[in-house]
Amino acid sequence: MSFPTDLKYTQDHEWLRAQGANWRVGITQFAVDQLGDITLIDLPKEGDLVTKGQRFGTIESVKSVSDLYAPVSGKVVAINTGLKDAPESVNTEPYGKGWMIEIEPTEKVELDELLAPDAYTAHVAAQ
Amino acid sequence: MERRRTPLWDAHKQLGARLIDFGGWDMPVSYPAGTIKEHQACRTAVGLFDVSHMGEAYIRGANAREQVERLTTNAVASAPVGKAVYTLLCRPDAGVIDDCIFYKRSDTEFFVILNASNRMKDVDWFREHVQGGCDVVDVSDETALIAVQGPKAVAMVDALGDGTMAGMPSFTFKDTTVAGIEVMAARTGYTGEDGFELACANVDAAALWAALHAAALPLGGLAVGLGARDSLRLESKLPLYGNDLDDDHTPLEAGLGWAVKLDGREFFGAPRLREQKATGITRQLVGFTIDAATRAIARHGYAVVDKSVSDTPIGVVTSGGPGISVQGSIGLAYVPTSHAKAGTTLTIDCRGKEIAATVVAGKFYKRS
Numbered sequence: 032m033s034f035p036t037d038l039k040y041t042q043d044h045e046w047l048r049a050q051g052a053n054w055r056v057g058i059t060q061f062a063v064d065q066l067g068d069i070t071l072i073d074l075p076k077e078g079d080l081v082t083k084g085q086r087f088g089t090i091e092s093v094k095s096v097s098d099l100y101a102p103v104s105g106k107v108v109a110i111n112t113g114l115k116d117a118p119e120s121v122n123t124e125p126y127g128k129g130w131m132i133e134i135e136p137t138e139k140v141e142l143d144e145l146l147a148p149d150a151y152t153a154h155v156a157a158q
Numbered sequence: 159m160e161r162r163r164t165p166l167w168d169a170h171k172q173l174g175a176r177l178i179d180f181g182g183w184d185m186p187v188s189y190p191a192g193t194i195k196e197h198q199a200c201r202t203a204v205g206l207f208d209v210s211h212m213g214e215a216y217i218r219g220a221n222a223r224e225q226v227e228r229l230t231t232n233a234v235a236s237a238p239v240g241k242a243v244y245t246l247l248c249r250p251d252a253g254v255i256d257d258c259i260f261y262k263r264s265d266t267e268f269f270v271i272l273n274a275s276n277r278m279k280d281v282d283w284f285r286e287h288v289q290g291g292c293d294v295v296d297v298s299d300e301t302a303l304i305a306v307q308g309p310k311a312v313a314m315v316d317a318l319g320d321g322t323m324a325g326m327p328s329f330t331f332k333d334t335t336v337a338g339i340e341v342m343a344a345r346t347g348y349t350g351e352d353g354f355e356l357a358c359a360n361v362d363a364a365a366l367w368a369a370l371h372a373a374a375l376p377l378g379g380l381a382v383g384l385g386a387r388d389s390l391r392l393e394s395k396l397p398l399y400g401n402d403l404d405d406d407h408t409p410l411e412a413g414l415g416w417a418v419k420l421d422g423r424e425f426f427g428a429p430r431l432r433e434q435k436a437t438g439i440t441r442q443l444v445g446f447t448i449d450a451a452t453r454a455i456a457r458h459g460y461a462v463v464d465k466s467v468s469d470t471p472i473g474v475v476t477s478g479g480p481g482i483s484v485q486g487s488i489g490l491a492y493v494p495t496s497h498a499k500a501g502t503t504l505t506i507d508c509r510g511k512e513i514a515a516t517v518v519a520g521k522f523y524k525r526s
Contacts, residue, residue, distance in 0.1 A: 064176070067187070067385060068194045070480040071453055089509065091455050093193045093479055094385050096509070115453075122192070 032061060032155055035126055039142075040151035041102045046126060047145060050133060053108055054142075057130040058090070058099070058121065061155050066092040069118045074132055079107045081134065083141050088131070090121070099131065103141040109133035164210035165302050165363035169371075173381055181275045183211040186383040193385035197482045200349055200390055201525075204308035204379035206370055207387055213277025214301040214357060215270050217284060219292035223265040228426065229287060231409055233419040234260040234268070242329045242344050244417055246409045247280065248427030252434065253405035254412070256280050257397065259346060261331050269342070271303065271357070273399045287426070302363030306370055307353035307390075309525075310377045312345075315354050318369060319343070323354070337369035348387065350394025350523055389482050393523035395445055395490070401458055402443060402476040402490050410434050411492070412443045443476065443490055444498045445522060446506075446515040450486040454513040455479060456506040462491050463505050463512070472497065475506060481522065488522045489515070 038046040039054075044062035047054045063069070071091040081087045081101035088099040110132050114120060121129035136142060146154065161184035170177065175186035186208065188196065199205050217226055227235035232245035241262050247255040256276040261269040272280045277298055284294040306315050316323040319336045323343060326332065331344035342357040358366055371381065382390075388398070397403050397412060409418050410431060420432055448454055455478060462473035478489030497504060500519040505512050 067176075068192045071455060073453070091480070093389055093482070094187070096455065096457060 032152070034059060034061075034148050034152055034155075036148045038126070038148065039145035040148065040154075041100075041145060042154055043100050043102070044155075045100070045102050047102055048130075053133045053135050054103065055130050055133045056102055057125055059151075059155075060125050061158075063122055063125045063129075066090065066095065066097065068093050069121045072114045072118050072121065072131065074110045074114070075107050077107055077110055081105060081107060083138065101134070102145065103134055103136045104138045105134040105136040107132050108135045162211070164208055165360040166208045166210060166304075166367050169364060169367050170208065170381075175381070175383060178384075180211065180384060183274065185211060186381070188383040188385045189381050191380050193383065193389065194482055196380050196382040196386040197389050199378060199380035200308045200351060200382055200386065201483050202309065203377050204306060204310045204314055204353075204374045205349065205351075205382035205386070205390075206367070206374055206379065207305040207307065207382050208303075208367070209305055209355070209387075210302040210360075210363065211274040212303050213272035213274060213280065213296070213298040214303070215272065215281055215284065215297060216295040217268045217270065217288065217292060218266060218295060219288075219290070220266055221290045222268055222292055225288040225290070225292045226260065226268050228424065229284065230260060230425060231418045231427065231431070233423070234262065237262045239264055240330050240332060242331050242346050244329075246403075246414060246417055247283065248409065248425070248431070249405060250426055250430065252408040252410075252427040252430040254399070254403045254407065254409060255283060255405065257399055257403055257414075259344070261342070261344065271355075272298075275400060300360055301357055302360050302366075303355060303357050304363070304367060304370065305347055305349075305353065305355045306374075307347045307349040307351045308379065309351065310379065311351065311353035314373050314377060314379075315343070315356075315370070318373060328352075337366055339366045339369075341366070348396055349390040350396070350521065350525060351390075352525070389479055392477050392479055392488060392490070393481065393483055393521070395521045397443070397490070398477060407443070407492065408434060408439075411439050411441055439495060441473070441492050441494055442498050443492055444517045445519070446489055446491060446504055446517050447481070447484075447522065448487045448489075448506075448513060448515045452486070452513060454508050454511065455487040456489045456491075456508055456513060456515060460509075461507045462493055462497075463507050464497065471507070473504075484522045493517075
């Protein structure tokens, strides 16, 4: 399985894309394949503070519910409101229309701990 | 430990199925179409299911009829030859050992299909309790089972079959051939749709599957994984052993009184069931829906709470998921009978959020 080379990743199968000073967050194709058809996504509100490693939302597929963990600490500056009526966007376009939130990081050092594409690919291969 | 494979494992791999560990079996949870499309294909056209992991056994002997009578809550033994009968197997305390379908081949031969996870337990229990030289023959390892379900299933199978299968009433079976392969065909299923379940020898399973799959595709049919099998059965309020049925609950509490025939019969659990029928049950399995606007799903194990009654949970969700052919989300829960009336609002603790659900009577999905 290969992953976009312009993104950063976490061991929890989330991706991050730099949007100016903010970071857009979604889940990877690997996570999508594990979950199957996604039916509900519960996201925080704009302005909420999230802490790295803490739950910021939940994602429900037909079969299961999973937590979404904040990849970095910071303030939620945008949420993808389109997922409310079209959660299947995460299945069809996990790196595009299926994005979830944007975070303005408060702990810049945490960005250095994110995985590069090759490191994430190796992480998935080891699963 | 190596996961067990059904004779159709190669076919699933070729179709690109996602295989998961299901009770020690390597089974397709979904195919590339995905659970929702597979579910819809079964509701609108035809779905093919590999359920070869299920157990199959014969109970044979001169006294088989008397023995089966003692083992089953429903009137299996006295059924006409050729009839398939859903029944519970109960312990003396009326806890459910398994739910299964018996097929009456004659007064001296009964066939039974068992839940995969309970096969060993059930066969041991049969062997422990049959008397007088009755044989219990476990043929699970030689037998494959393919379910063909959906509004187009019956005509499709009959076209491959003997041309008379469409005339078979619901819950009957017969030995016949489909695509030239010897099968035991039963007009039964676990989806709420019409269709057949076809049992055949392991060696014939791949050819039967291939013929059915080739016939299903032009009709808009799909191979269906365990994910949609679960969502289909839940919408039709068909219980799942291990979730909605277990040895801590009786058939009456599970709302399966229709499969408990007490009049003039003696079987394991009958005295306790008579007593419970006389005194009344205190808890029961109910269906509930959660409004689509609430955007929540109550799943297996979530607590039903009522702080006005108790600080501890009053009940528990046994199955739950998103409705696919119905709006909102749906589920089953054991609740006190005081909370079981249709229209009652239940409060369910969904991972820390208190969610309102409404008790509903009957199936969530009824086929038109």
